[in-house]
Amino acid sequence: MVNYGGNIVVLWEDFVSSIGSIKTKIWCAEIALERHNGQGIYGKVNWCDVVLTVPKSCSFEEVFVTTF
Numbered sequence: 836m837v838n839y840g841g842n843i844v845v846l847w848e849d850f851v852s853s854i855g856s857i858k859t860k861i862w863c864a865e866i867a868l869e870r871h872n873g874q875g876i877y878g879k880v881n882w883c884d885v886v887l888t889v890p891k892s893c894s895f896e897e898v899f900v901t902t903f
Contacts, residue, residue, distance in 0.1 A: 842865050842868070846863050847862050850891060860885045865880070866878045867881050
């Protein structure tokens with residue numbers, strides 16, 4: 836998860852069976868957050884799609900991002 840122009844971006848992986856192999860799909864979503872009258876924070880998905888497909892042998896590492 837990272838701050839992207841005031842929105843957050845989330846990456847995650849999904850394993851998919853293909854003919855004779857298993858692939859890893861890397862998904863990405865951009866979510867706009869809004870505060871509504873002190874009732875909480877709501878999110879709207881602006882965009883979501885697979886950004887990369889790799890063999891299952893590839894690993895998805897955890898990344899931590901900070902902003903100042």
